[in-house]
Every structure is written in structure tokens, then in C-alpha cells.
Amino acid sequence: MELVCPAGNLQGLKIAIENGADSVYLGFRDPTNARHFSGLNFSVESARNAVDFAHSHSKKVFVALNTFPQAHNWGTWRDAVDRAGELQIDALIVADTGIMDYACERWPELRLHLSVQASATSAEAIRFYHERFDIQRAVLPRVLSLTQVRRVCVDSPVDTEVFGFGSLCVMAEGRCLLSSYVTGKSPNNFGACSPGEFVRWAETGRGLESRLNGVLVDCYGAGECSGYPTVCKGRYRVEGVTDYTMEKPVSLNSLPILPSLLQAGVSAIKVEGRQRSPAYVRRVTRVLRAAIDSCTRDPENFVPAPDGMAELAALSEGSQTTLGAFSRYWQ
């Protein structure tokens, strides 16, 4: 089982590889990928260094090009495909049908992975992209239960990759416009959810308020852990009850079901977090590397190491982890 780790910059990429990643994914410094944050991502020069470093260690580099171009900015995405094609990367992670069509025509040798942003939740959807654009792997949305993942793995014409650890999207990726509704910018149209420029924190008489473009997403009392104000992790009032209406700040951690994922035939485990620090990437990569190695050696007796689980919990949103949709209970 392949371990796919995030890299926000060259240092992060080296650290991920040195700590056990089999593959590293990265994005360019523009809205063509879903972590379009300032100070993050790769120029052509740094991407070339990244590919050289990874290949010299016999590791792979994937480029995420997983947002949706529009008529007026198509050229930015097309150029990014060309840049990736020239870089001799190992796979391009794509979401937009038009971009897949272009990449397939212009760079027929370039391996394509279907991004989670393409929202392919069934083997039929995966087959659509496989038959037309020869995609070779699909990253499954974080909305499927373990049973549903098993079924997709059995029926899918290509390899599957699932999220193992990191921030949790509770909505089907690629179809969530909550950020856009509040800020005008979304992962789809801008490459970022709840961009920092719209976030405001204020200490008031009521507590610590977090706002997104003026909308009160949450208000924290003394001693409460605060989370980044994404719309889906705010506290709202429904029928007089104020609570985390959609989800509390929490991270996905699938280590407890690693043997089941292995048995289901999942080919790769992905770590979310290109926006995270190299130190974070180091710690998460080490824990996941050890877990995958231990699970592959003896899946039947695999139990996540308590210190590894504690380490991941400490790195999680709100210091809490969940199995997310993998668990029926969550649904």
C-alpha cells in the first residue's frame, strides 16, 4: 500500500520522502490546485528540483491540478498542464473534464489520477473517466462508508486511493459551494475553502468570535478550543439548539481500519495537508509509514500503536479525530 504525502514546498517534500512517503503531491503557485494559499506551492524551478530529488530517491511526484477553469482563465490551467507535462512528473491529479480531455490529447503519455474534487463515488463514474481519458487511479471522496469503499474497489477499473489522515471535508468534494456562498471564492473556482483574507477573529463580551466575510461562524467561551472558521464546522442555531450543525472541528484518522482498507484492495493512502508545516508532515508521515509497514506485515493482528494515535490526535483539528464516513455511525 502506497503512502502519498503532501508537500507545500521543497523542504516539505524532502522531509516527506526522508520520513517514508512513497509519493508526494504538490501544486503550482496559482489557482489551478485546491490549496491556493499565499506562501505555499511550487514554481517551475522548485517543482523541477522536487522531481529530481524524488526520482533520485526512487519516489514519485504527483501534481494536483484539481480545480475548475472557466472560459476567461482557461489558459492558466492549460499552461499548468503543459508545465506538468514537461516536468516528467509521475501523475497529474485532475478534476475538470475539459482539462482531462486536453491533457489526454496534448500529453498522451502523462498518467492521470482522478482527483477527489471530481466527486467520483462509484465504479461507473470512475469508468466514465477511465474509458475516455485513461485515468489510472481514482481518489475516493470522503463520503463513502467502508462497505461502499469495498464495493467501489471490487468494481473499479483502476486503482483507488483514500484519505488516511488530515482535515475532514464533510461534504462531497468538488460540489461544495459553502465557501463561495459566503466569500465568493471556493475550492472549485479559486482553489481555496474559506480563504484567510475573509477570516476575522475578535474578542468580545460574548467570547472569541470567528467570522468569515462578516458571517459569525462560531463564538468560543473561555477554555474552548477554537477552530478555523470553515462554514461546515461552525456552530449555528437550529430550532433553538446551538451546536455544531454539520461537524465539529475534527480530523479524519483511518488508522483503526487500515487492515480493512488493505483487504478491500485500496492501493494508496493519502495524507491531507499541503498547507501544513514541514514539522507536521514529518510527524504524520512517520506515524503512517510505521502503521502501513506493520499492517502489511501482519494485517490480522494489526492494532494502531497508541503513541502513534496520540501523536495524530495532537496534530488534529480540535485535538479530535474521527473515522468520518468510513464508520456507519458517523453517517
Place this chain on the structure above:
Amino acid sequence: MSVSPRLSLGPVPYFWGEQQLLDFYDSAANSSFEIIYLGEMVCAKRRSFSFQGWLELGRDLASAGKTVIFSTLALLEAGSELGFLKRLIANGEFMIEANDVAAIQLTQGHPFVGGSTLNIYNPRTLEVLAAQGLIRWIPPTELASGPLEALHQVRPATVQTELPVWGRMPLAWSARCYTARHLNRAKDQCGFCCSEYPEGLLAHTQEDQRFLVLNGTQVTSATRWNLVEHLPQIQATGIEVLRLAGDHPAVFEAGKLVRAVLDKQLDASTAAQQATHLTSDDDSDGFWLGQPGMMAAGILRD
């Protein structure tokens, strides 16, 4: 432009009972809507009608002169949902609105309408899907008027554009049922609780802003999309079909207002103003103007 757009009635997003649906479509049969979308696109567990029931309703509406299209689920997870989708596609009488790529794969080249969740953001995507049988597309909800019109202008000759102009905006889809979660119920023991909320569950911010609406596994805006003021501009672009959401019984009044503006019998600002009084929702048009979707400009802000 000389040709006036046709009006379509979007699928009912909420879990309404059989009688409420029958009454609603009785009104639809006698309305100015020429195209009617039927079926369930949010949750497969909702069964006010059996498959056969939907077919019969479709036939009734077709005999009343309506073009009937079956909408498909936007988020497919369980094997049973795919089974139902296959059955829907093979119905042999009515075209489908594909709201997921799996539906396109299963139509095997037969004509279909492409829903907003297909993420058709650019001309090349539109071309690819046209080659698969797409005959009409609904833009992504967040797409602004500029890129939308640019895309409409270069659409393949076989493809028409259908623009939503009234209704709450679909914003997100999840595996989790937020209605059941609110009531502390597991999704598989939901007791069909969403049937208790025929207009969804309103979520306010902690300072009482009407913010979002929970509808089972779907989240929509609390504000109501209202492009009535922009209808003259929309009509000038030659967009072929205008959709109003089947999310409120007032949709038939809204349809009359839209028709009156298109027929030059009512001025757009007056109609837009009147449309804001049709429901208790605040109206917005931000996405159309390239702004946050919750924002309102022009007449809607006054």
C-alpha cells in the same frame, strides 16, 4: 432576441408527502411551465412515489402537454442507489437529468440534460459532454454571468443552456444526514424525519442571521436566488430555458412574474420586487454578479 425562453420547474428537493406532491403537480399541469423535472435528487430513502408512481405522474403531465424529465440523485453511495439509477435511465419514456457522472456513463450515449453538479465550468467540458449526448446544461450554481454567457455563446450547436432564476441554492451534499443529526438519530434509523420539514430546517448564525437550510443530506442557502431583475439581460443572451426551483408552492406565482417580464407585460424591477414577497426568504443574486452567493444587489437590497 425574438425567441422567448421556455420555463422549467425543477425537482422538489424536500420530502413532501404523496398528496402534497400530487397537489403541486396538479398546479404544474395548469401552469406556464413547459418542462417539468420529476424525481428525487437528494435521498434515495424518500419514497412518496414508487418508481411506477413517478412514471404515471410523468405520463399525466406529458398528456397535459409538458415535457417531463427525470432528475437523478446528486450523490450516489449505496449499491441500491445505483440500481435505482439504472432503472430510471432504462424507463424507456422520459429523458433524464444527470446529476452525477455515473448517470452519463449509464445512459450510453442517449440524450440527457446535465445538472449543475456536473461542474460544467468551461467550453471544453461542455464539448466533451455534448459528444456523450448532453442536449442541455445547467451551469454550476456559483458561475457568474460573465463566464456563463461566454460559455453559452460558444456552446455546441446541439446544446441548449438552462439557467436557474428562482429558488434556494443547492450548496453542498454529504453522506451525513443533517436533519437526522439535528434530532440525534442515526441516518439508518432516521424515521424519515425530514418529512416533518417541508421547507427544510433553517440554521441561523448565533446572531440570528438566516444562513443555511438543512435538507437531509443536502445543504442549501437560506436566501432565495432571484434573477428576475436581470431577465432582460438574460433574454438578450438567447438562453433557451429558465428554471425555477420546485421548492415552494409559490413557484407558480414566481413563474407568472417571470413569464410576464419575458413577454414584456411587466417591468423587471417591479416583478423582482414582487417576487421578493412570495416567500419569507430574503432574496439574493450575488453569484450572478460574481460576488458571494448570499449577497444581494440592486432592487433586492433596497
